[in-house]
Amino acid sequence: MRIAMIGTGYVGLVSGVCFSDFGHDVVCVDKDPNKITRLENGEVPIYEPGLDDLMNKNVEAGRLRFTGSLEKALDGADAVFIAVGTPTRRGDGHADLSYVMAAAEEIARLASDYIVVVTKSTVPVGTNRKVRETIAAANPDLDFDVASNPEFLREGAAIDDFMRPDRVVVGVESERAGTVMSEIYRPLFLRDFPIVTTDLESAEMIKYAANAFLAAKITFVNEIAALCERVGADVKEVSKGIGLDGRIGNKFLHAGPGYGGSCFPKDTRALARTGQEFGVPMQITEAVIKVNDETKRRMVEKLVDLCDGSFNGKTVAVLGVTFKPNTDDMRDAPSLTVVPAMVGGGAKVRVVDPQGKREGEHLLPGVTWCEDPYEAAEQADLIVVLTEWNQFRALDLGRLKDTMRTPRMADLRNIYTAKDAEQAGFLAYDSVGRVPMSSSGS
DSSP states (O other): OEEEEEOOSHHHHHHHHHHHHTTOEEEEEOSOHHHHHHHHTTOOSSOOTTHHHHHHHHHHTTSEEEESOHHHHHTTOSEEEEOOOOOBOTTTOOBOOHHHHHHHHHHHHHOOSOEEEEEOSOOOTTHHHHHHHHHHHHOTTOOEEEEEOOOOOOTTSHHHHHHSOSOEEEEOSSHHHHHHHHHHTHHHHHTTOOEEEEOHHHHHHHHHHHHHHHHHHHHHHHHHHHHHHHHTOOHHHHHHHHHTSTTTOSTTOOOOSOOOSSSHHHHHHHHHHHHHHTTOOOHHHHHHHHHHHHHHHHHHHHHHHHTTTOOTTOEEEEEOOSSSSSOOOOTTOTHHHHHHHHHHTTOEEEEEOTTTHHHHHHHSTTOEEOSOHHHHTTTOSEEEEOSOOGGGTTOOHHHHHHHOSSOEEEETTOOSOHHHHHHHTOSEEEOSSSOOGGGTTO
């Protein structure tokens, strides 16, 4: 199959590369000439493990190309995927569909033969019908179909998610469009991965419902964690105990500083807004958003307590600022709440993150970037584990303690234990959903 992919951001580039690895002829399109130049030179503009090797392999095989011209990409294409950004619109919480609609209008102007227009971007229910209306109005003579094909890619594991998905969701209205989509995903169908074929609205809703449910699981366990701290329970044991129930499952039950990233914050807000518009309030989702914001603020309170009630004059080492490990994505990361609060309170903040500096340098003004946790901890009053990169999972706590002015740790990912910190000689240790060392009689 011949595929045009509009957008070389996270979703578009990963999808385009993986489709080419299926054996399809893929042309990725982007309006940013600098990005196209970098891609043509073999440079991946995002951090995703394994993506650079897979991309270059398929470029060399002649199955993958990059261009700034949608007209060239559409020449002979069976399908064109819209994989542009849908950020939260300022003021009302809805998804900004301007990039999606602009792409639809451009497709209408440039396409000539039958084509399936596939929305890969995450869009509210009803968007694909608007895409159809937009294309039909701009080019009444064009023979086309619209399909909804939401993505379910986890940053840091996107290639595996694409190649071995839990499911592929395809919303179509015609048998002809269904045939094209079946051919595109034929390699997965032959390997018995589930393909869910449904209508446009259901496909759109599946994406939002899935992300809202996962966000709810994270937020639920974080709320339970707050109660665990008060009653003396251990949230890790509680999570294990409830996760063994097959109806609940053990995924997304890890207490921490709140969810962030490119999907959950944006999609929960968009779902809540859609519910308001249709007179069906998404009360659980709205509560999830509220509790998640409160969770991030609660982390700041923990850090203030560990700093004797004030950040002023303290030196703090922060380990990890991306919203999760194995990505450079800073969107809605807990660090964007926690770090500015410390800087604003008068702390000197040193940051270590394997991939976060590129975005973090302008998102986190006033911090000092370090290459090494031990360097960052030198003469520090507090060390904060904020993102659970593998590099931070086996630190020499004794060495850290020896370099710090007042050895205290806030382990917001529950990597270590109070016993670990006590044995290393720390004066105080706090985590999420467990009794802090300073309150346990240690």
